Amino acid sequence: MYVVQIASECAPVIKAGGLGDVVYGLSRELEIRGHCVELILPMYDCMRYDHIWGLHDAYRDLWVPWFGGAIHCSVFCGWVHGRVCFFIQPHSGDNFFNRGRYYGELDDHMRFAFFSKAALEFLLQSNKRPDIIHCHDWQTGLLPVLLFEMYKYNGLWNQRVCYTIHNFKHQGIAGADVLWATGLNREPYYFTYDRLQDNFNPFALNFMKGGIVYSNYVNTVSPHHAWEARYTDIGYGLGHTLELHQHKFGGILNGVDYEVWNPEDDRYIPYHYSPENLQDKVLNKKALRERLLLEESDKPLVAFIGRLDQQKGVHLVHHAIYYALNKGAQFVLLGSATEGGINSWFHHEKHHLNDNPNCHLELGFNEELSHLIYAGADLIVVPSNYEPCGLTQTIGLRYGTVPIVRGVGGLLNTVFDRDHDPNKPPEERNGYVFYQTDFNALESAMGRALDLWFNEPEEFRKLVLQGMACDYSWNNPGAQYVGVYEHIRHK
Numbered sequence: 001m002y003v004v005q006i007a008s009e010c011a012p013v014i015k016a017g018g019l020g021d022v023v024y025g026l027s028r029e030l031e032i033r034g035h036c037v038e039l040i041l042p043m044y045d046c047m048r049y050d051h052i053w054g055l056h057d058a059y060r061d062l063w064v065p066w067f068g069g070a071i072h073c074s075v076f077c078g079w080v081h082g083r084v085c086f087f088i089q090p091h092s093g094d095n096f097f098n099r100g101r102y103y104g105e106l107d108d109h110m111r112f113a114f115f116s117k118a119a120l121e122f123l124l125q126s127n128k129r130p131d132i133i134h135c136h137d138w139q140t141g142l143l144p145v146l147l148f149e150m151y152k153y154n155g156l157w158n159q160r161v162c163y164t165i166h167n168f169k170h171q172g173i174a175g176a177d178v179l180w181a182t183g184l185n186r187e188p189y190y191f192t193y194d195r196l197q198d199n200f201n202p203f204a205l206n207f208m209k210g211g212i213v214y215s216n217y218v219n220t221v222s223p224h225h226a227w228e229a230r231y232t233d234i235g236y237g238l239g240h241t242l243e244l245h246q247h248k249f250g251g252i253l254n255g256v257d258y259e260v261w262n263p264e265d266d267r268y269i270p271y272h273y274s275p276e277n278l279q280d281k282v283l284n285k286k287a288l289r290e291r292l293l294l295e296e297s298d299k300p301l302v303a304f305i306g307r308l309d310q311q312k313g314v315h316l317v318h319h320a321i322y323y324a325l326n327k328g329a330q331f332v333l334l335g336s337a338t339e340g341g342i343n344s345w346f347h348h349e350k351h352h353l354n355d356n357p358n359c360h361l362e363l364g365f366n367e368e369l370s371h372l373i374y375a376g377a378d379l380i381v382v383p384s385n386y387e388p389c390g391l392t393q394t395i396g397l398r399y400g401t402v403p404i405v406r407g408v409g410g411l412l413n414t415v416f417d418r419d420h421d422p423n424k425p426p427e428e429r430n431g432y433v434f435y436q437t438d439f440n441a442l443e444s445a446m447g448r449a450l451d452l453w454f455n456e457p458e459e460f461r462k463l464v465l466q467g468m469a470c471d472y473s474w475n476n477p478g479a480q481y482v483g484v485y486e487h488i489r490h491k
């Protein structure tokens with residue numbers, strides 16, 4: 001099959017979070033399975049150009065209709081760790097992708113509506129006719145709408161769309177201007193409940209809803225979150241739309257790219273290890289301590305890696321730091337916040353804890369350091385409010401770092417409590433789970449984990465090995481996506 005992935009991120013060249021990991025990892029898995037995969041991405045000024053090989057201009061004169069005129073674009077092609085990527089660079093006063101950051105601009109809806117339109121225009125004009133177009137998140141929600149309402153009649157008549165939702169919270173809310181910009185026009189047609197009209201605000205359009213309504217298949221990134229999105233408020237108002245389209249909606253658990261995340265040959269960690277020489281993991285702990293100027297001692301090291309956002313349960317992350325320190329553990333946090341209040345809160349904490357030899361808060365995005373933290377930590381906390389899938393717990397498992405998670409979304413599909421899990425025998429359990437959002441709940445799980453580390457090192461080691469034995473590679477999810485593609489292709 002010929003598959004084109006269209007997304008706003010692809011790790012490591014463009015990565016703000018887990019979306020980038022998934023787009024890259026899935027593409028690689030599909031290629032291993034013998035499919036032809038290409039990616040279409042925005043050409044941001046701030047992406048990691050050092051991860052692109054052989055960047056050259058592939059298509060010079062792409063004119064993308066926009067409002068009454070057209071915007072001139074160049075399309076560059078290059079290889080990102082083996083994947084063929086096309087980067088769209090518009091030349092206009094809007095400077096859509098030259099903002100020094102990927103998201104968070106006031107005109108984000110216009111930037112990504114333009115990207116969706118430009119990606120289709122590129123397929124059309126360069127005569128690319130993929131079997132499957134795979135779109136991700138709100139940024140490309142408008143793409144299936146444009147495909148099936150316009151481009152289908154211009155030459156892209158045989159393409160099928162799989163649409164993956166990584167986060168229901170961000171849906172792409174826009175006004176009618178987007179219809180006029182993209183040439184969809186017909187306001188009364190799109191402003192209806194069964195098309196793009198937002199379920200809360202009748203005067204707004206919702207890109208993600210468009211993606212759900214128009215795509216041939218829609219999924220979120222774990223089976224449990226698929227259930228939550230339909231039956232709880234975690235669908236952020238789209239529950240009923242999913243109900244109406246339930247025949248084409250499901251949950252496919254994310255994989256982890258074990259080529260990138262592998263303690264046996266990770267180029268960002270100084271000491272490689274596997275279950276056979278697990279004793280070498282502690283050398284990475286030492287290296288991490290040296291790098292972050294933490295005291296060398298006989299203490300467990302707890303980590304958090306992730307966006308500092310309400311989604312991630314920041315109040316519990318904050319509490320986890322002090323609870324760990326009080327219990328005689330060390331704590332390392334790597335995270336970045338986009339929201340001002342959370343940002344200043346954690347900067348304040350960083351300042352406050354600056355001289356503490358047992359704690360380090362690294363505020364910012366640092367891919368290389370994240371690898372060393374996964375390798376050096378003993379435990380990783382993921383106390384999310386909601387979590388469509390979550391990758392830090394599955395990466396942690398791979399690195400022998402025991403996860404302590406809240407039982408929501410994909411966390412529930414991947415982590416099984418050592419002390420009580422009705423569905424898993426003890427030898428298949430791999431971490432600690434708590435359910436409520438209060439401090440006591442977090443403490444009950446962290447307390448049990450730290451007690452095991454301190455008092456029963458042999459049992460802790462057993463738990464680590466059970467975690468490392470779990471298979472969260474792309475193998476299973478890859479097969480499921482291929483199944484979906486085959487299914488919609490022949491419909």
Ligand SMILES: Nc1ncnc2c1ncn2[C@@H]1O[C@H](COP(=O)(O)OP(=O)(O)O[C@H]2O[C@H](CO)[C@@H](O)[C@H](O)[C@H]2O)[C@@H](O)[C@H]1O
Pocket residue numbers: 016017018019021022166167221254305306307334335336364365366367370387388389390391392410
């Ligand atoms: N400051 C930092 N420095 C370096 N690396 C950092 C970092 N902060 C995060 N990362 C890395 O980014 C990834 C985050 O993965 P998550 O699953 O937490 O994704 P996120 O919530 O962004 O995305 C959404 O999409 C993904 C993919 O579908 C879902 O798993 C998830 O539930 C959903 O919320 C991991 O690879 C992590 O190591």
